[in-house]
Amino acid sequence: MERHHPRRWLAAFGLCACLVGPALAEPAIEVFTTAGEPAVNVPSGVAVIELDAPGRLDAELSQDLPADPDVAAALMRERMSTPEWQETADRYADSYLGLARAWQLGLEKVPAVVIDGRYVIYGQPDVAEALREAERLMGQEGRR
Numbered sequence: 001m002e003r004h005h006p007r008r009w010l011a012a013f014g015l016c017a018c019l020v021g022p023a024l025a026e027p028a029i030e031v032f033t034t035a036g037e038p039a040v041n042v043p044s045g046v047a048v049i050e051l052d053a054p055g056r057l058d059a060e061l062s063q064d065l066p067a068d069p070d071v072a073a074a075l076m077r078e079r080m081s082t083p084e085w086q087e088t089a090d091r092y093a094d095s096y097l098g099l100a101r102a103w104q105l106g107l108e109k110v111p112a113v114v115i116d117g118r119y120v121i122y123g124q125p126d127v128a129e130a131l132r133e134a135e136r137l138m139g140q141e142g143r144r
Helices: 004-019 053-062 069-080 085-105 127-142
Strands: 029-033 047-050 112-115 119-122
Touching: 029 085, 047 053, 047 085, 053 085, 112 127, 119 127
Parallel strands: 029 047
Antiparallel strands: 029 112, 112 119
């Protein structure tokens, strides 16, 4: 069951609090996507979480492993003993934190623009346009 439009209305309503009044801080924005989606137009300073990053990292690490499981395990142990491995481990940690964040937010599809961790605009790969869409929806709601 798709809850696409109700979330957009919720996003627009909640975004109102973020956009009204100069005393309020600028909203925190996160963008969730995958490498297979169209390019996302994101302003600097906005977090982009690619939900397929762990799988891509798995594929990258297993690309040259031999078919024999014992030899592959020994090769991985060797790789994990190098100083460069910490960077790979950090990439894994970051990618799985992104997955956990998407699960925590209850995201259903990508791209998803999340505002202040509570409001979601689905299907818009341009952050500025997603914010304009939220403003338009708020304006429509205000006229009802």
